[in-house]
Amino acid sequence: MAGKKFGIIFSVLIVVGGLGYLAFGRFGENLVYFVTPSEVVTFGSDRYGKKIRVAGMVVEASMKVIPETLKIRFDLTDGDKTIPVAFEGVPPDLFKEGKGAVVEGYWDGDQVLHSHMIMAKHEEDYMPIEMKQAGVKLPTKGLIKTLKVD
Amino acid sequence: MLSTRFIGWLRRYEKWFGIAAVILMVIGLYTGLVTSSADYYQGEVVRIMYVHVPFAQTAMFAYSTLFFCSIWYLWKRDPIVDNAAHAAAGIALFFTAGGLLTGSIWGKPTWNTWWTWDPRLTSFAILFLTLVGYLMLRTFLDDKEKRATFGAILAIIGFIDLPIVHFSVEWWRSLHQPLSVSTRGVSIAADMALPLSLMSIGFTLLFTYMLMVRTQMLYLEYLLEAKQGRLMSEERL
Amino acid sequence: MRSVCEIGLKYRILPEGDPLKGLYLRWAVLLSLFGVIGLLGWGRYNREVRAQEPKALLKISSGSDLRVIGRIEGGSLVRGSEGKPFEFTLSGEGEQVSVNFMGEDQDTLRELKTIVVIGSWDGENRHFKAKEIALIPNYDFITWAYLTSLIPLAFFIFRMERKVALLYIMIKEEKAYQRENLS
Incomplete structure (x- = not known):
């Protein structure tokens, strides 16, 4: 009987806990999935060296591969501010200049974002390559807009 | 005896939903895996969309069905409606798990991660937990009335997660791309929209078919259980 | 209260013949149908994608x-x-x-x-x-996404249909009244 009661309480808790997190934990505001370069540049020294996630667009023609290493450097922008990123590792297949990326790493006193992990943030349009080359544009929200820079 | 008439109705019409679903899915899979083009940005891997999106959509459709059946049950107190709600929950849990799994497999080659706590993924995981909680609650309550009533209340409360799942990619910062079909228009080329819509409609019909079968299953189980119960109490006498 | 069988006969919900036979036949047809699509997809992969x-x-x-x-x-x-x-x-x-x-x-x-x-x-x-x-085509991901979702889906539906068929057989034979035959 005690096990049953525990089961009931537990199953209700699962649901109410999850939903409570959504409703009262101010899910949207608290769970800030990433920050943007505009926010990063205002960081004080207290936030140096702490793990953060920064999203933005990889600036065109900013990427430099350092030969004989796995290091690359590029700039990340949110349309307002731009920050330099020093990355070491293998970037995702869909990581490209002019496209979105979510960079995990830490911001340091040298005003560079140091990272070992990049995720590619793609847009919501899908079309064959021939269509893209023909210059077709499908409606999208726009990468910069999805960053929600205040 | 209304329930039995309803079961008879399900039995008579279920096959048409099943057949229609299979036809759409066969054409959908053929166009999706054989004739449609690769995406300009993702390449071939975009084909996962034709199974991931229908799974996720059906999960949400199934939860909506659970929600409506729960309201209906609280209003009319008809046991067969509770059977339908219970059936919808089981199917919803299956599709939610499938949505999470296919999404994870799509996430690795495109995003470079199997899982991340972005708002869409988190709210979808909460949908999964809600369904687990709902089905667990039902197993722990012995009284049929209580089981149905408390379950319905829980399912109705859990419904607030559904709009959050849908709009999370528009409202908040997420890794998941925004909606491809929205007030902005349709952002999927016809070549890819064809297999996607065939699969989506096919899965919706398939869900209807599954709901019809599973509702029968739960009703018949309940019927046999009732018989068995009566038999046992007769024996004791 | 009337027996389940009576009600079933009245609303014609009880199966005629062996419902399990029809079930297996149906699934054999379905599996071969989807198998053919799988083969066509595999053919396309070999023709246009494999490197x-x-x-x-x-x-x-x-x-x-x-x-x-x-x-x-x-x-x-x-x-x-x-x-x-x-x-x-x-x-x-x-x-x-x-x-x-x-x-x-x-x-x-x-x-x-x-x-x-x-x-x-x-x-x-x-x-x-x-x-x-x-x-890079990443076809292994595509294959896994389809297999790990559609095979459990087929299994899930098959088990459900089989259960319903068995339940109808039990009701038809009124095994509901013989407790020892219930599992």
Whole structure:
């Protein structure tokens, strides 16, 4: 009987806990999935060296591969501010200049974002390559807009 | 005896939903895996969309069905409606798990991660937990009335997660791309929209078919259980 | 209260013949139908997507319309300009081949990136002339996504249908009244 009661309480808790997190934990505001370069540049020294996630667009023609290493450097922008990123590792297949990326790493006193992990943030349009080359544009929200820079 | 008439109705019409679903899915899979083009940005891997999106959509459709059946049950107190709600929950849990799994497999080659706590993924995981909680609650309550009533209340409360799942990619910062079909228009080329819509409609019909079968299953189980119960109490006498 | 069987007969919900036989037959047809699509998809993959490693390329003397998958070696990429081709070394399984590509600059062309080159092979000079380049296909992910979702789906539905068929058989034979036959 005690096990049953525990089961009931537990199953209700699962649901109410999850939903409570959504409703009262101010899910949207608290769970800030990433920050943007505009926010990063205002960081004080207290936030140096702490793990953060920064999203933005990889600036065109900013990427430099350092030969004989796995290091690359590029700039990340949110349309307002731009920050330099020093990355070491293998970037995702869909990581490209002019496209979105979510960079995990830490911001340091040298005003560079140091990272070992990049995720590619793609847009919501899908079309064959021939269509893209023909210059077709499908409606999208726009990468910069999805960053929600205040 | 209304329930039995309803079961008879399900039995008579279920096959048409099943057949229609299979036809759409066969054409959908053929166009999706054989004739449609690769995406300009993702390449071939975009084909996962034709199974991931229908799974996720059906999960949400199934939860909506659970929600409506729960309201209906609280209003009319008809046991067969509770059977339908219970059936919808089981199917919803299956599709939610499938949505999470296919999404994870799509996430690795495109995003470079199997899982991340972005708002869409988190709210979808909460949908999964809600369904687990709902089905667990039902197993722990012995009284049929209580089981149905408390379950319905829980399912109705859990419904607030559904709009959050849908709009999370528009409202908040997420890794998941925004909606491809929205007030902005349709952002999927016809070549890819064809297999996607065939699969989506096919899965919706398939869900209807599954709901019809599973509702029968739960009703018949309940019927046999009732018989068995009566038999046992007769024996004791 | 009337028996379940009576009600069932009245509303004609009880099966005629052996419902399990029909179920197995139906599923055999369904599985072969989806199997055919699987085969067609596999055929398309072999025709249009499958690429070979540089190692396999070295075994043949020449050929055209070949698809080769490999990684662009770090430091090997020389960007082309007006009339001059891109040049890079493609490596895989310890072997390397030099590739040139006449075409527009693409984001796909980047050092350390795994790509597919499509073109012709000159075995004598160990040189590959690419007329097209493509993204890594990642077909294993596609295969897994379909298999791990559709097979459990089929299994889930099959079990449900089988259960319903068995329940109807039990009701038809009124086994509901014989407790020892219930599992």
